[in-house]
Every structure is written in structure tokens, then in C-alpha cells.
Amino acid sequence: MIIITQIFGIAAMIFLFMLYQQQNRKHLLVCKLCADFFWSVHYLFLGAYGGMIPNFVGIFRELVFVNRENKKWANHIIWPLVFIILNWVPGLITYKTAVNLLPITASSCVTLSLWCKKPKITKIISVPVSIMFMIYDIFVHSWIGFINESIALSSIIFYFIKEKRNI
Secondary structure, three states, rough: HHHHHHHHHHHHHHHHHOOOOOOOHHHHHHHHHHHHHHHHEEEEEOOOHHEEEHHHHHHHHHHHHHHOOOOOOHHHHHHHHHHHHHHHHHHHHHOOHHHHHHHHHHHHHHHHHOOOOOHHHHHHHHHHHHHHOOOOOOOOOOHHHHHHHHHHHHHHHHHHHHHHHOO
């Protein structure tokens, strides 16, 4: 079971690394959706429901947000609030320690950053999000999650260095 858990974490890491290299918002959201699916399973197998819930909710968030360009219903301003509430309600129900609030808070930030149509802002907001998940991963012993967040931060820095060279 440990090996399967790690495989799901590695798959999620791959999609997140690809996410930070995307210029196109739709491709960014598809990568995020795939990563959220794999992280949901990873945290579920660890019994870390505080991390599983926001990733599971994130799957549906990305399904809505990816359709903002071509579906009027998906562009309604209520969606970010809906997804933030969908994170917090079960998150508070399964609350055990203050550490459980880190991934829910991080996911609220991600929801706002993904709603914004600028991938650059998504990447900037991802820095504190990664830090919150790093702390959470230490507490739930998701070492692959901790490694992922370290790589994600490196990937974001790499993106901005690459972008600066192209200016």
C-alpha cells in the first residue's frame, strides 16, 4: 500500500511540474486537475483527510474553471465562493488540529488564483500555497508531498528566471 501511495504522489508531482511550465490557462488547469486527482488518492491512502478534501474539491473546481471561456454558467462569480465553502465545511468537520487548516487555506488561495485569468498570478500565489502544504506534509508524513512542494517552488523560480530572460 505504501508503494501505491507513493506512485500516486509521484504522478501528482509530474503534473504539477508540468503545470508551472504552462503559458496557456487551459493547459494549466488540465495539469492542475490531474494533479488534484492523484493527490486526492495519495492523501486518502495516508489517512490525511485534511489534504485529501481540498484536492478532491479541486477536481471539480478545475472542471468548472476550464470551461469559463466557452460556457456562460462556468464564468459566474459565485464559483470561487462555492469551491471555498466546499473546502471549508468538510475540512472543519474532519478538523483534528490546526495543521488540518493549512491545506484548506492553501486551497482557498488556489481557488482565487485559478479564477484569475492570468497564469502569472497563479504561479505567484503558488509560493505561499506550496509553503503551507510543505508544513502539512511534514505533519502527515507525506514525504513525497514535501519533495513535491520543494520541486514546485523550484519550478516556479525556474519559470520566472526563464520569463525574465525572454523579456
